[in-house]
Amino acid sequence: MVLEVSQIHTYYGSSHVLQGVSLSVAEGEVVCLLGRNGAGKTTTLRTIMGLAPPRSGSVKARGREIGGLPPHAIARLGIGFVPEDRRVYPDLTVRENLLVVHRRGDGAGRAWTVDRVYELFPVLARLDSHKGGYLSGGEQQMLTIGRTLMTNPRILLLDEPAEGLSPLVVQALAEQIMRLKREGMTILLSEQNLRFATHLSDRAYVIEKGTIRYEGTVAEFEQNEAVRHRYLMV
Numbered sequence: 001m002v003l004e005v006s007q008i009h010t011y012y013g014s015s016h017v018l019q020g021v022s023l024s025v026a027e028g029e030v031v032c033l034l035g036r037n038g039a040g041k042t043t044t045l046r047t048i049m050g051l052a053p054p055r056s057g058s059v060k061a062r063g064r065e066i067g068g069l070p071p072h073a074i075a076r077l078g079i080g081f082v083p084e085d086r087r088v089y090p091d092l093t094v095r096e097n098l099l100v101v102h103r104r105g106d107g108a109g110r111a112w113t114v115d116r117v118y119e120l121f122p123v124l125a126r127l128d129s130h131k132g133g134y135l136s137g138g139e140q141q142m143l144t145i146g147r148t149l150m151t152n153p154r155i156l157l158l159d160e161p162a163e164g165l166s167p168l169v170v171q172a173l174a175e176q177i178m179r180l181k182r183e184g185m186t187i188l189l190s191e192q193n194l195r196f197a198t199h200l201s202d203r204a205y206v207i208e209k210g211t212i213r214y215e216g217t218v219a220e221f222e223q224n225e226a227v228r229h230r231y232l233m234v
């Protein structure tokens with residue numbers, strides 16, 4: 001397993017948010033974490049990344065325990081996090097936004113360059129010298145993903161990438177993520193947009209109140225109307 005989360009408990013102050021979450025992602029897999037607002041999706045990704053360290057439980061990346069390590073050390077071990085808020089540097093150009101985080105990977109796979117990011121997201125190539133602050137929501141999302149790719153991660157954590165984007169942009173983003181998947185990227189994404197998430201994913205987990213309520217292949221999940229209705233209200 002590239003990523004193995006076992007029985008994590010995470011608190012915000014005295015609020016017990018994640019209550020024994022376990023999930024795993026294998027090499028080359030795309031796995032989605034589905035759940036309503038406030039279910040604990042963001043907290044799960046932030047816990048993996050070390051931004052909301054777990055009080056107990058284990059997080060392993062390629063067999064190595066990373067629970068309790070600081071976020072920069074976790075990033076260096078090949079975990080790339082794309083947060084929900086898409087914070088690009090507004091005064092830097094698109095190219096500068098990409099170059100500012102560039103880090104050599106561990107040598108596995110083909111390294112990411114500005115040109116390779118532009119090949120994946122042609123819209124960014126056209127905006128090369130534009131300031132980040134002037135981009136649309138969809139362009140900012142692509143830039144945030146591109147910026148994380150520039151760190152040459154082995155696994156990508158995407159927090160609600162489709163949120164707030166128009167259907168056309170969501171469709172383009174889905175195709176780009178599919179392409180990343182075909183190139184062998186391992187991805188864990190949190191989503192509320194079911195169609196987008198299930199289209200891309202091999203397996204799905206459903207989280208509610210900080211607890212995993214369901215796990216299965218996407219094909220099984222799509223057959224399971226009861227789970228969708230009960231935890232996702234669709």
Ligand code: ATP
Nearest residue numbers: 012013015017035036037038039040041042043044
């Ligand atoms: P969303 O789609 O709204 O991001 P989510 O499934 O990602 O939802 P989380 O953001 O992980 O959910 O939130 C899980 C719970 O933790 C919620 O009840 C939320 O109110 C609470 N929570 C989140 N961040 C904090 C914080 N910084 N301090 C205290 N409680 C928080």
